[in-house]
Amino acid sequence: MAVCVAVIAKxxxxxxxxxxxxxxxxxxxYMVHTSLDVVDEKISAMGKALVDQRELYLGLLYPxxxxxxxxxxxxxxxxxxxxxxxxxxMVVDSSNTALRDNEIRSMxxxxxxxxTDVMCNPFYNPGDRIHSRAFxxxxxxxMIQVC
Amino acid sequence: xxxxDPGTPGSCPGLKAGAKLLVFLLCFQIxxxxxxxxxGYFGPTxxxxxxxxxxxxxxxxxxxxxxxxxxxxxxxxxxSKTDAEIRFGNPAELHGTKxxxxxxxTEKNTFKRMDDEDKQQExxxxxxxxxxxxxxxxxxxxxxxLSHGYSKLRSSTEQMHPAPYEARQPLVxxxxxxxxxxxxxPPRHKASLIRSFSVEREPHDNSSNYPDEPWRIxxxxxxxxxxxxxxxxxDPSSFISGSVAKNFFTKSKLSIPExxxxxxxxxxxxxxxxxxxxxCAAFHLIVARKNGYPxxxxxxxxxxxxxxxxxFPKPKRECTLFDSYSESMPANQQPxxxxxxxxxxxxxxxxxxxxxxxxxxxxxQALKSTADEALPKDMSEDPGRRKPxxxxxxxxxxxxxxxxxxxxxxxxxxxxxxxKTHSRASSLDLNKVFQPSVPxxxxxxxxxxxxxxxxxxxxxxxxxxxxxxxxxxxxxxxxVAESSPTKKDIPHSQPPSKPIRRKFRPENSATESQEPxxxxxxxxxxxxxxxxxxxxxxxxxxxxxxxxxxxxKEANAVLARLNSELQQQLKEVHQxxxxxENQLEQLRPVTVL
Numbered sequence: 001m002a003v004c005v006a007v008i009a010k011x012x013x014x015x016x017x018x019x020x021x022x023x024x025x026x027x028x029x030y031m032v033h034t035s036l037d038v039v040d041e042k043i044s045a046m047g048k049a050l051v052d053q054r055e056l057y058l059g060l061l062y063p064x065x066x067x068x069x070x071x072x073x074x075x076x077x078x079x080x081x082x083x084x085x086x087x088x089x090m091v092v093d094s095s096n097t098a099l100r101d102n103e104i105r106s107m108x109x110x111x112x113x114x115x116t117d118v119m120c121n122p123f124y125n126p127g128d129r130i131h132s133r134a135f136x137x138x139x140x141x142x143m144i145q146v147c
Numbered sequence: 148x149x150x151x152d153p154g155t156p157g158s159c160p161g162l163k164a165g166a167k168l169l170v171f172l173l174c175f176q177i178x179x180x181x182x183x184x185x186x187g188y189f190g191p192t193x194x195x196x197x198x199x200x201x202x203x204x205x206x207x208x209x210x211x212x213x214x215x216x217x218x219x220x221x222x223x224x225x226x227s228k229t230d231a232e233i234r235f236g237n238p239a240e241l242h243g244t245k246x247x248x249x250x251x252x253t254e255k256n257t258f259k260r261m262d263d264e265d266k267q268q269e270x271x272x273x274x275x276x277x278x279x280x281x282x283x284x285x286x287x288x289x290x291x292x293l294s295h296g297y298s299k300l301r302s303s304t305e306q307m308h309p310a311p312y313e314a315r316q317p318l319v320x321x322x323x324x325x326x327x328x329x330x331x332x333p334p335r336h337k338a339s340l341i342r343s344f345s346v347e348r349e350p351h352d353n354s355s356n357y358p359d360e361p362w363r364i365x366x367x368x369x370x371x372x373x374x375x376x377x378x379x380x381x382d383p384s385s386f387i388s389g390s391v392a393k394n395f396f397t398k399s400k401l402s403i404p405e406x407x408x409x410x411x412x413x414x415x416x417x418x419x420x421x422x423x424x425x426x427c428a429a430f431h432l433i434v435a436r437k438n439g440y441p442x443x444x445x446x447x448x449x450x451x452x453x454x455x456x457x458x459f460p461k462p463k464r465e466c467t468l469f470d471s472y473s474e475s476m477p478a479n480q481q482p483x484x485x486x487x488x489x490x491x492x493x494x495x496x497x498x499x500x501x502x503x504x505x506x507x508x509x510x511x512q513a514l515k516s517t518a519d520e521a522l523p524k525d526m527s528e529d530p531g532r533r534k535p536x537x538x539x540x541x542x543x544x545x546x547x548x549x550x551x552x553x554x555x556x557x558x559x560x561x562x563x564x565x566x567k568t569h570s571r572a573s574s575l576d577l578n579k580v581f582q583p584s585v586p587x588x589x590x591x592x593x594x595x596x597x598x599x600x601x602x603x604x605x606x607x608x609x610x611x612x613x614x615x616x617x618x619x620x621x622x623x624x625x626x627v628a629e630s631s632p633t634k635k636d637i638p639h640s641q642p643p644s645k646p647i648r649r650k651f652r653p654e655n656s657a658t659e660s661q662e663p664x665x666x667x668x669x670x671x672x673x674x675x676x677x678x679x680x681x682x683x684x685x686x687x688x689x690x691x692x693x694x695x696x697x698x699x700k701e702a703n704a705v706l707a708r709l710n711s712e713l714q715q716q717l718k719e720v721h722q723x724x725x726x727x728e729n730q731l732e733q734l735r736p737v738t739v740l
């Protein structure tokens with residue numbers, strides 16, 4: 001279950017960040033922020049700009065981390081970067097279901113598609129916060145469904 | 148009433164008793180339903196809801212909250228439920244309704260004051276009253292059972308509050324028939340919504356069961372949208388790119404988030420471009436939003452692209468007509484085509500006053516320029532349907548004139564200027580000289596640069612003035628082309644009033660003729676039609692003169708602007724020249740040495 005989804009711009013500021021409100025949101029923000037370093041590391045390690053989606057998907061960014069409130073939960077962070085260096089970071093709670101890599105990839109794919117739909121809107125300025133309701137609903141479905 | 152209301156009760160005493168009660172109760176139920184009773188007055192929300200309910204009732208749907216997505220948990224009322232009506236049908240409650248209606252009227256008046264765009268509509272008040280009666284009145288035209296009750300209600304209300312009632316007329320009147328998306332305020336908006344809804348139903352007999360009346364695009368709106376689409380993108384089967392559409396919709400002065408949301412709703416395939424149905428949906432949403440409707444959560448079914456394409460095949464026909472027409476004609480005649488198309492689609496009432504101020508004024512100009520030729524034909528063709536819309540269109544465009552004036556932009560839909568050919572024997576050099584500069588100077592315009600051709604300015608302006616004098620006779624395409632692009636908005640207070648006045652009567656005849664069961668209809672129709680004809684003639688001439696004056700003024704404005712732009716260019720060129728000369732001098736000593 002995705003507990004937090006974040007879209008980070010190229011300049012590493014958040015375009016969209018949303019987490020399940022039951023938890024301390026600030027903690028998620030912090031986690032996402034720390035993941036950015038890992039993402040950058042992986043991007044630079046890649047070297048050439050390959051357009052393969054496998055390259056876009058960064059995989060598990062950080063080893064699981066114990067949760068303070070719920071020690072049984074293990075949070076995994078996954079990263080995904082687009083060609084325009086927009087990063088998606090997703091924090092999933094892997095305690096309930098062992099999410100397979102494919103599922104994570106499909107979730108990122110959906111995120112990416114929704115993000116491109118937002119981009120297609122001429123009234124959206126790249127770099128603005130994302131307020132698209134379609135995007136919101138997609139993220140909501142992702143956060144609830146996987147759970 | 149004041150002699151203006153064609154639907155005065157008494158035309159059919161037989162129906163009065165039962166229908167009256169039924170209508171009274173319905174009205175009362177609606178007012179109760181919308182919370183007006185609860186709140187004690189017709190606030191904007193209540194009125195909004197009330198009119199929606201009326202529209203729902205009109206359309207045959209049960210007057211239910213669900214049909215308007217209202218959250219008020221009031222009991223349901225069916226139009227045919229006489230027992231429920233009897234329950235409420237006591238004079239005391241009726242009086243309560245009456246009391247509420249004046250409140251509503253004052254509300255409308257306040258709304259009206261707030262909207263500076265409606266200034267011009269105030270001049271049209273005397274003739275408008277029947278159409279602009281309290282929310283119950285619009286349905287009056289459309290439904291037999293409602294008509295009597297409403298008219299009676301209105302008459303009783305009028306007795307109580309003649310002044311505000313009359314003042315409110317212009318508010319509601321112009322919006323009425325044309326817009327499926329209502330006027331600038333919820334009340335007006337509602338009345339117009341209802342009227343347009345009914346107007347739409349009369350000719351088309353819409354059998355759709357969608358309860359979302361505000362989201363249904365009427366025929367005239369549809370054609371207007373199609374025209375706008377064509378102004379942005381000549382090929383109606385292709386699409387408008389995102390940036391073009393963004394520029395266009397930004398003119399509606401809605402906030403960017405709202406526009407973004409509207410785009411999200413309407414661009415179904417999320418490709419960053421709008422096809423014709425998507426464009427119509429977006430346009431309609433913008434109009435609705437401007438008129439106070441909250442944006443829906445999802446795209447209403449009536450605005451889905453498939454529905455739009457299926458429901459309105461006619462615009463496609465007109466598109467093809469236009470395309471074939473434009474293909475066969477050279478470029479210099481395209482303005483005429485556009486104008487003729489606009490004339491043909493006179494039904495395209497500018498129900499989009501704010502967003503497309505330029506457009507509406509442009510269209511209005513086109514309409515007016517061709518009005519004289521168009522009117523007789525159109526009246527003969529389809530008097531019932533077209534006349535009211537035409538005038539509403541003009542009234543709408545008049546509202547947008549001030550806006551457009553403030554904007555100072557060229558209207559988005561001026562027909563393409565004869566850039567390749569010349570209506571007069573103007574020198575080719577002028578065209579070539581100005582053509583590259585025109586796009587640069589008028590960068591704010593939409594892609595078909597609606598710039599007035601600066602080249603044959605004097606000759607064409609002469610032509611325009613000549614044409615204005617004899618608008619009925621001249622039908623030179625250049626004249627039409629000249630006038631239509633020069634739709635700088637100049638406030639017309641008089642022309643709109645005349646059309647509106649005329650609109651009232653044609654609408655009477657239209658609605659009456661189409662509703663034979665309506666007892667009110669035949670009476671008013673008989674009186675309305677001859678009167679309409681007489682008035683039409685005189686107002687036509689007046690309108691023609693005013694059209695001419697307006698066109699001249701607009702032409703002047705455009706030429707003045709062009710002049711300033713050219714002077715600026717001249718300055719720049721001078722500066723370049725000076726710079727080059729300096730360089731030359733600097734280099735010369737070197738070479739000399």
